Amino acid sequence: MTRARILITSGPTRQYLDPVRYLTNASSGRMGAALAQAALDLGHEVVIVSGPVSVTYPAAARVVDVVTTDEMLRVAGEWFLQCDGAIGAAAPCDYMPKQVSDQKLSKNGSPLQLELIETPDVIATLGQSKRDDQWVVGFALETDDRRFRAIVKLEKKHCDLIVSNGPEAIDSADNHVELLDQQGDVIETISGDKPHVASRLIHHINQRLIANRKTPHQ
Amino acid sequence: MTRARILITSGPTRQYLDPVRYLTNASSGRMGAALAQAALDLGHEVVIVSGPVSVTYPAAARVVDVVTTDEMLRVAGEWFLQCDGAIGAAAPCDYMPKQVSDQKLSKNGSPLQLELIETPDVIATLGQSKRDDQWVVGFALETDDRRFRAIVKLEKKHCDLIVSNGPEAIDSADNHVELLDQQGDVIETISGDKPHVASRLIHHINQRLIANRKTPHQ
Numbered sequence: 001m002t003r004a005r006i007l008i009t010s011g012p013t014r015q016y017l018d019p020v021r022y023l024t025n026a027s028s029g030r031m032g033a034a035l036a037q038a039a040l041d042l043g044h045e046v047v048i049v050s051g052p053v054s055v056t057y058p059a060a061a062r063v064v065d066v067v068t069t070d071e072m073l074r075v076a077g078e079w080f081l082q083c084d085g086a087i088g089a090a091a092p093c094d095y096m097p098k099q100v101s102d103q104k105l106s107k108n109g110s111p112l113q114l115e116l117i118e119t120p121d122v123i124a125t126l127g128q129s130k131r132d133d134q135w136v137v138g139f140a141l142e143t144d145d146r147r148f149r150a151i152v153k154l155e156k157k158h159c160d161l162i163v164s165n166g167p168e169a170i171d172s173a174d175n176h177v178e179l180l181d182q183q184g185d186v187i188e189t190i191s192g193d194k195p196h197v198a199s200r201l202i203h204h205i206n207q208r209l210i211a212n213r214k215t216p217h218q
Numbered sequence: 219m220t221r222a223r224i225l226i227t228s229g230p231t232r233q234y235l236d237p238v239r240y241l242t243n244a245s246s247g248r249m250g251a252a253l254a255q256a257a258l259d260l261g262h263e264v265v266i267v268s269g270p271v272s273v274t275y276p277a278a279a280r281v282v283d284v285v286t287t288d289e290m291l292r293v294a295g296e297w298f299l300q301c302d303g304a305i306g307a308a309a310p311c312d313y314m315p316k317q318v319s320d321q322k323l324s325k326n327g328s329p330l331q332l333e334l335i336e337t338p339d340v341i342a343t344l345g346q347s348k349r350d351d352q353w354v355v356g357f358a359l360e361t362d363d364r365r366f367r368a369i370v371k372l373e374k375k376h377c378d379l380i381v382s383n384g385p386e387a388i389d390s391a392d393n394h395v396e397l398l399d400q401q402g403d404v405i406e407t408i409s410g411d412k413p414h415v416a417s418r419l420i421h422h423i424n425q426r427l428i429a430n431r432k433t434p435h436q
Binding site: 017091095098109116117167170 | 238
């Protein structure tokens with residue numbers, strides 16, 4: 001079989017307002033950990049770029065820790081050059097305060113007006129930069145119009161496949177996802193615990209994006 | 219000795235913007251866990267009201283889980299009625315979005331204007347409501363003018379003692395604190411790992427607030 005080196009982004013990132021407070025989400029890193037295990041089980045090599053999580057990643061994976069979305073973008077970008085493909089299982093914090101205070105903001109009884117700007121999109125950036133022999137699989141987490149928005153993201157992020165799921169997946173043991181191809185067609189609807197979902201996703205990634213490649217990285 | 223029932227608030231709380239994103243801080247719950255252990259070691263009973271953490275609390279403590287600051291206030295307020303004193307080791311998220319979206323906010327390339335309002339102050343509320351036979355110990359985490367701001371908080375929150383520390387304490391194994399009495403005088407400056415700091419703090423709480431009380435809860 002073809003052995004690939006797979007980059008997996010995982011977990012949340014944080015964007016600080018001041019030295020204490022930050023914006024984030026409840027991504028646990030469990031989907032990233034399950035994908036890593038499933039990929040290792042098929043004999044692939046795995047590099048995980050992870051935000052702060054308490055999940056334990058497989059010992060056989062190389063784990064690189066990051067905190068902010070900028071860091072995740074930079075570190076994932078560097079590792080992607082040496083990988084065959086990337087799976088964006090992280091939930092990077094996608095807004096950051098326009099101004100960050102280096103002192104803890106003191107409460108004064110008045111509302112705090114916060115201007116948030118978008119952070120760079122990690123998977124879209126990898127998707128745009130990918131070579132012909134590389135592939136990118138994204139995740140789309142939406143509360144409404146899921147399939148439509150997933151297809152929009154697939155195109156915008158230059159993904160080869162996209163996994164559509166909902167907010168109930170966050171910090172949960174289970175997941176319910178649709179895997180969509182570049183035409184926006186549903187390849188498989190998968191429900192179950194994250195190891196099961198991960199195993200099915202890696203199966204399809206392996207079949208469609210790895211096994212038929214002629215010039216793998218290794 | 220006098221056996222007391224002590225309420226400890228611990229960990230961070232979360233304030234959601236939408237079903238996915240929230241504002242929080244990196245409080246780990248380790249100081250709360252260390253205080254609980256030190257209080258149990260002296261024979262006291264401990265109730266911990268904790269935000270989402272991955273730390274393990276002592277098995278002998280009763281742990282009540284909460285997510286938001288409002289919940290922490292409500293649950294801690296209920297338990298405080300049955301306790302002799304409270305230690306505010308939590309770092310409740312002190313701002314919340316004025317408007318919370320029930321759908322995930324979609325990125326559209328424009329900045330997001332967020333109006334944040336102050337959440338209720340958990341320890342100040344307990345301090346205001348305390349009976350003559352109850353006591354409250356607060357924590358003040360400040361980056362600047364630490365001692366001055368700690369004394370202001372001590373008074374504002376109706377605390378019997380206040381612990382002043384800095385942001386380097388957050389999510390760290392160690393801590394460096396000053397314990398101040400109601401006159402704003404430094405009782406002790408304590409440095410070291412959190413179990414050591416906790417043990418010294420509980421020693422002073424025990425001596426000043428518990429041992430000399432005539433009408434303990436139990």
